[in-house]
Amino acid sequence: MSEPDLRDLVRAALANDDEAARQLVQHLYPLVAKIVRSHRPRRTSEEDLCQMIFIKVFRNLSSFSGQVPLEHWVSRIAVNSCLNQIASEKVRPEIRYADLSEDEAAIIDHLASSSEDLNPDQRFAARELVEHLLDTLKPADRLVIDLLYLQGRSVNEVRELTGWSAPLVKVRAFRARQKMKQHFEKLSRKENR
Amino acid sequence: MNDADSRLQRLLKTAAQAPADEPVSAPFGFDTRVVAVWRAGHGNGGLNGVVRLIRRVVVLAAFLILVSGAAAFHEYQATRDIVEPGNNEFAIADSAIQSEFDQ
Numbered sequence: 001m002s003e004p005d006l007r008d009l010v011r012a013a014l015a016n017d018d019e020a021a022r023q024l025v026q027h028l029y030p031l032v033a034k035i036v037r038s039h040r041p042r043r044t045s046e047e048d049l050c051q052m053i054f055i056k057v058f059r060n061l062s063s064f065s066g067q068v069p070l071e072h073w074v075s076r077i078a079v080n081s082c083l084n085q086i087a088s089e090k091v092r093p094e095i096r097y098a099d100l101s102e103d104e105a106a107i108i109d110h111l112a113s114s115s116e117d118l119n120p121d122q123r124f125a126a127r128e129l130v131e132h133l134l135d136t137l138k139p140a141d142r143l144v145i146d147l148l149y150l151q152g153r154s155v156n157e158v159r160e161l162t163g164w165s166a167p168l169v170k171v172r173a174f175r176a177r178q179k180m181k182q183h184f185e186k187l188s189r190k191e192n193r
Numbered sequence: 194m195n196d197a198d199s200r201l202q203r204l205l206k207t208a209a210q211a212p213a214d215e216p217v218s219a220p221f222g223f224d225t226r227v228v229a230v231w232r233a234g235h236g237n238g239g240l241n242g243v244v245r246l247i248r249r250v251v252v253l254a255a256f257l258i259l260v261s262g263a264a265a266f267h268e269y270q271a272t273r274d275i276v277e278p279g280n281n282e283f284a285i286a287d288s289a290i291q292s293e294f295d296q
Contacts, residue, residue: 018228025224030217047220051227058231107207111200118207126204127211149205177201184204185197 006070032078038146039082041089053081086139095132104129136183141176
């Protein structure tokens with residue numbers, strides 16, 4: 001759906017056209033759900049968080065100026081909602097070697113003993129392990145690592161999505177990576193097993 | 194790049210290759226539910242309703258204050274209109290008595 005079509009739907013939704021509002025939800029759902037899956041806090045269900053975000057989008061729809069594409073505007077609301085939700089769940093669990101699955105532990109061992117890249121078959125376990133490590137970080141740190149290193153977005157894209165300045169994105173990324181490294185090293189130490 | 198950096202880099206690189214399961218469409222009835230909640234104005238939970246109630250009470254109270262103020266002012270004006278002619282009559286009587294004594 002093109003941007004002018006989306007703006008027409010926005011106008012119609014604001015003029016009490018429920019069908020247009022439903023079409024907006026259907027069009028934007030994959031985008032919002034993808035963001036929610038990447039940044040969802042552990043104790044909130046995906047559907048609840050998506051609904052919360054859509055309600056926020058519609059409540060603020062009249063203030064959508066049209067200066068940026070609708071999808072960027074919605075993405076920013078989604079990202080900020082996820083950050084707020086994660087921040088409200090203050091608990092950041094400590095990760096221990098004993099809590100890891102067999103595959104995740106094998107990855108730690110492989111990385112410690114070899115300088116070769118991991119096997120592509122290990123990507124799901126690697127992803128799980130990274131998510132455990134991300135859980136130990138603050139919401140903003142978690143977000144910046146996910147966007148830059150897992151989703152492969154550029155600093156500019158992260159800047160647009162979060163509203164942070166480019167230097168702030170870089171500083172946060174550096175600090176987040178340092179913290180992640182500390183947790184990872186702690187996990188890798190043999191005496192902690 | 195030291196050893197821990199390199200290990201973390203390799204871990205992140207492999208993790209990024211894990212395909213994310215793309216959500217295809219909204220669950221059944223999700224769009225209708227969102228629109229209904231939005232239209233009902235309950236997007237913020239119960240808080241939104243309380244705020245709207247308080248706002249209505251304040252507007253109604255302000256309206257009542259204005260109406261009662263206007264009524265009080267009107268009453269005051271009417272009382273003054275009644276009192277003032279009487280004052281004049283007393284003044285005329287006083288003046289007549291005074292002029293009677295003077296004669």
